Amino acid sequence: DGVARTPATFAGAPPPLMVSGGDALVCFATAPARTEVEVDELLAALLREHSSLEDGRWVKIVDDFKRLSAEGKSKQWLQRRAKKLQADTDDAPAATAPPVSIERTEKYGRALVATAEIPRFTVIVAEAPLIIGQRSLDEAAEGRVRASCRGAGVDPTDAVKLVEFLKAFCASDEATREKVLRCYHPERFDELSDGSKAFLKLCEVAAAESWASQVSLELLEKVVVIKLMNAHPFSGAAAQCTAVFEHISVPNNSCNPNAVYTSLSSRHPGCGCLIARRPIAPGEHITLSYCDPLLPRSLRLAHLEQTYSFHCDCAACNSEPDLYGCVPCPKCIPRGEQGLLPLEARGWHDRPGFVYRNPDRESLPWTCDMCSATFSDGDVSVGGMSLQALERNLFREHRMLEAQLAADPAIDFDELLSHHAAVCQPLGPRHGLTLQVQLLLCGVLLDN
Numbered sequence: 001d002g003v004a005r006t007p008a009t010f011a012g013a014p015p016p017l018m019v020s021g022g023d024a025l026v027c028f029a030t031a032p033a034r035t036e037v038e039v040d041e042l043l044a045a046l047l048r049e050h051s052s053l054e055d056g057r058w059v060k061i062v063d064d065f066k067r068l069s070a071e072g073k074s075k076q077w078l079q080r081r082a083k084k085l086q087a088d089t090d091d092a093p094a095a096t097a098p099p100v101s102i103e104r105t106e107k108y109g110r111a112l113v114a115t116a117e118i119p120r121f122t123v124i125v126a127e128a129p130l131i132i133g134q135r136s137l138d139e140a141a142e143g144r145v146r147a148s149c150r151g152a153g154v155d156p157t158d159a160v161k162l163v164e165f166l167k168a169f170c171a172s173d174e175a176t177r178e179k180v181l182r183c184y185h186p187e188r189f190d191e192l193s194d195g196s197k198a199f200l201k202l203c204e205v206a207a208a209e210s211w212a213s214q215v216s217l218e219l220l221e222k223v224v225v226i227k228l229m230n231a232h233p234f235s236g237a238a239a240q241c242t243a244v245f246e247h248i249s250v251p252n253n254s255c256n257p258n259a260v261y262t263s264l265s266s267r268h269p270g271c272g273c274l275i276a277r278r279p280i281a282p283g284e285h286i287t288l289s290y291c292d293p294l295l296p297r298s299l300r301l302a303h304l305e306q307t308y309s310f311h312c313d314c315a316a317c318n319s320e321p322d323l324y325g326c327v328p329c330p331k332c333i334p335r336g337e338q339g340l341l342p343l344e345a346r347g348w349h350d351r352p353g354f355v356y357r358n359p360d361r362e363s364l365p366w367t368c369d370m371c372s373a374t375f376s377d378g379d380v381s382v383g384g385m386s387l388q389a390l391e392r393n394l395f396r397e398h399r400m401l402e403a404q405l406a407a408d409p410a411i412d413f414d415e416l417l418s419h420h421a422a423v424c425q426p427l428g429p430r431h432g433l434t435l436q437v438q439l440l441l442c443g444v445l446l447d448n
Contacts, residue, residue, distance in 0.1 A: 028045070128271055169215075226249075295432050326431060339381075
């Protein structure tokens with residue numbers, strides 16, 4: 001949200017929760033309202049979002065406000081505040097012409113740069129996709145793609161989606177192809193990770209299809225790189241798919257970005273939108289997070305290197321305390337048997353006594369937000385296992401559970417609670433992986 005918080009001031013932050021809604025609500029879903037100004041902005045956004053409801057409007061507003069703010073308010077308080085605000089019923093304005101330009105930089109290739117001051121919650125860009133990789137292969141073609149994945153180290157479902165994206169590119173006109181190819185950054189081709197390079201082999205499969213007969217293998221390989229590096233998830237009329245945009249596919253990565261992307265804007269159906277998370281000054285680069293911002297630094301860096309083939313040099317990874325990698329202080333909150341915390345630690349969100357890692361310190365990078373003691377990486381190991389190894393193992397288990405839940409939504413809720421305890425007891429309630437499990441639990445509860 002653009003606020004430079006120290007670990008101590010961040011201590012009471014609740015986990016961010018996702019709700020559907022207007023453009024401003026997307027920002028509060030990742031950064032709950034805390035200040036008086038943010039509280040007023042959130043209330044105004046909820047009044048606009050639920051303006052069409054007749055029955056239960058204030059019940060919905062109170063419920064959403066509680067989930068999107070650091071402190072819930074009563075219905076009476078919110079109604080009094082709403083009268084005082086006399087909130088505008090118009091949503092955050094989208095500029096008639098995007099207040100941005102695409103510029104080429106030596107370090108990052110293309111960048112999206114603000115050409116004017118952009119207020120918080122402004123829809124910076126709302127645009128339709130250039131191409132959408134949606135379901136288009138017949139059964140025989142899909143079978144050939146899946147067969148080519150045997151022993152290739154490529155997930156068959158991901159392979160089918162990529163080939164569908166290639167087919168959409170081949171079906172587009174020359175002007176659209178030219179705009180898509182501008183996203184290609186030549187230096188990245190030779191720097192692809194092994195996992196990404198495996199997808200390039202699918203170009204030979206696609207090239208054998210009749211719809212790709214007029215496109216060279218080299219061009220298909222470039223489109224694969226563009227899809228891997230620049231495509232966004234897109235919720236279209238057909239289903240969840242991937243899309244490339246003229247402007248939205250340009251922003252570079254920051255793990256504390258100044259914008260968010262959504263394709264679920266009720267004000268701009270059929271479009272992807274970039275929304276400002278905080279005020280953006282002229283000349284400032286528009287940035288997005290290429291990974292889940294709740295991940296701790298070690299997992300973010302690993303994901304970005306494996307998926308996007310670059311080492312992140314943003315401030316959140318190189319000079320700021322790792323807010324989502326914090327663990328209980330070895331002095332202030334002693335651990336029990338096998339290095340585990342008691343079960344009641346699940347409610348210690350507001351309790352001080354957590355250590356945060358500062359990447360610019362070498363010998364003693366961990367600092368407690370209560371006793372100010374400093375620690376080495378070895379001091380914060382859990383049960384004899386390094387914190388990074390533990391994070392990798394627990395994250396792998398969490399992804400497996402997410403996949404299991406996607407395949408079978410009727411998973412036993414007690415199993416999810418056990419998973420939460422298995423993550424929270426070694427890492428504590430503020431760690432990013434614990435917050436991810438809480439989001440998963442909330443999603444299951446809301447769906448049921």
